[in-house]
Amino acid sequence: MSVNQEFRPKIVAFCCNWCSYAGADLAGSSRLSYPADVKIIRVPCSCRVNPMFILRAFEKGADGVILCGCHPGDCHYSTGNYYARRRMTLLFSMLDFMGVENGRTRVEWVSAAEGVKFSTVMNDFVEKIRSLGENVRLGDLRCKK
Amino acid sequence: MQEVKNRALALLKDGTVKRVLGWRIGENTYDPEPAFFESEEDMQTFVYNNFCAANLSKYMIEASKLEGKTLVCLKPCDSYSFNQLLSEHRVDREKTYIIGVGCKGKLSIENVKRAGVKGILSVNDTDPLQVETLYGNTEVSYKAAMLDRCHVCKGKEHVVYDELIGESEDTSTADRFAQVQMIEAMSPAEKFAFFQKELSKCIRCNACRNVCPACSCRKCVFDSDKFDSAQKANVDSFEEKMFHIIRAFHVAGRCTDCGECSRVCPQGIPLHLFNRKFIKDINTLYGEYQAGADAEARGPLTSFTADDAEPSVVAEGGTK
Numbered sequence A: 001m002s003v004n005q006e007f008r009p010k011i012v013a014f015c016c017n018w019c020s021y022a023g024a025d026l027a028g029s030s031r032l033s034y035p036a037d038v039k040i041i042r043v044p045c046s047c048r049v050n051p052m053f054i055l056r057a058f059e060k061g062a063d064g065v066i067l068c069g070c071h072p073g074d075c076h077y078s079t080g081n082y083y084a085r086r087r088m089t090l091l092f093s094m095l096d097f098m099g100v101e102n103g104r105t106r107v108e109w110v111s112a113a114e115g116v117k118f119s120t121v122m123n124d125f126v127e128k129i130r131s132l133g134e135n136v137r138l139g140d141l142r143c144k145k
Numbered sequence B: 001m002q003e004v005k006n007r008a009l010a011l012l013k014d015g016t017v018k019r020v021l022g023w024r025i026g027e028n029t030y031d032p033e034p035a036f037f038e039s040e041e042d043m044q045t046f047v048y049n050n051f052c053a054a055n056l057s058k059y060m061i062e063a064s065k066l067e068g069k070t071l072v073c074l075k076p077c078d079s080y081s082f083n084q085l086l087s088e089h090r091v092d093r094e095k096t097y098i099i100g101v102g103c104k105g106k107l108s109i110e111n112v113k114r115a116g117v118k119g120i121l122s123v124n125d126t127d128p129l130q131v132e133t134l135y136g137n138t139e140v141s142y143k144a145a146m147l148d149r150c151h152v153c154k155g156k157e158h159v160v161y162d163e164l165i166g167e168s169e170d171t172s173t174a175d176r177f178a179q180v181q182m183i184e185a186m187s188p189a190e191k192f193a194f195f196q197k198e199l200s201k202c203i204r205c206n207a208c209r210n211v212c213p214a215c216s217c218r219k220c221v222f223d224s225d226k227f228d229s230a231q232k233a234n235v236d237s238f239e240e241k242m243f244h245i246i247r248a249f250h251v252a253g254r255c256t257d258c259g260e261c262s263r264v265c266p267q268g269i270p271l272h273l274f275n276r277k278f279i280k281d282i283n284t285l286y287g288e289y290q291a292g293a294d295a296e297a298r299g300p301l302t303s304f305t306a307d308d309a310e311p312s313v314v315a316e317g318g319t320k
């Protein structure tokens, strides 16, 4: 597939309030840039994200969805991200099983001190989604085309 | 299996149980249906034959709310579902009297048809099956008429029971995950084409949800009044578009792989493949786990370890 430079993907980033959202904040105040294609949704903890949120984002037209939380062991609620990790692993694996490119989903651990990591992760992810192009398969899994 | 009927009747008569949950004889040998029996008279229509495939454990949720004990007949695989419901506090063990019934693999009339038999008038459940058709009598081997799920049976041990009646026979001959592995080996485009072909048959009748012992929420997302549930297949709500993956995820880690979803699907969609994919992933990533085997065990999605595999590693095919 040729990379379409004009294509501006829609990216949804779920960021937990305590680490990743603060990390995004730090990226901003440190004047690090990341593409405006990333729309951040703040959640209390990464485990607040029901797997259906991810699917819902795709259904509503997202081309990529990324979940960011505190590093394992550092969750504000101590264990939330461990549960989130299992759920997302299974969900992503299932999407792959159904033939939906698994590059469209990602989980990253970003602490409040990692502004730089936040901006690199986002740049990288947007690049990846740009190369995958527009999401068509995940809009409707009834597969009635 | 007269023995099951006699024993159930005896327990009903002596007041040990208030009602019996079993199968009622249908119009033909091959269509018995789940039913409650409350009197000796009712019990005349009780049947337990090799076509009694329905998993009765889910009915115990409602029966647990009734007065008095209910006798329920559970096949080995059904006992896993019951145990799972027990661990979720959905059924009341105190109000249940379980007769573990033997199972030699259950039959399906669909498979008899699939074997090429047309115009079926009657059929018995012996080995081989004697089928009477419009075009004369014929035979179908027991194995060919057996439900697909019985070929990958997880074992003939009851995990919970009060008494056991009848013999079981091991029927598992194939690898449970072979089909999942076959799909995993496909390219993304092939996988998508495969599921597109299967899922586009869905008429959203909700049979898979209704029959599933793990699908036991009192209020289900698919019954939301926010969208028109009368014409599900035509509705464009999120729940409808993502039905299959939502259904499968809701039972992930709790599905005992009883195979009822695929058995009842009027469109023949292999719904169990989704469940089995989750089971396979859970087994490889978080250690062997059989839902329902142990009512005390913590489910894989309600527990964790600090060094679980990262999603990104799993996406690359790794496990740690």
Ligand code: FES
Binding pocket: A016, A017, A018, A019, A020, A044, A045, A046, A047, A069, A070, A074, A075, A076, A077, A078, A080, A081
């Ligand atoms: S609070 Fe950040 S992951 Fe739980």
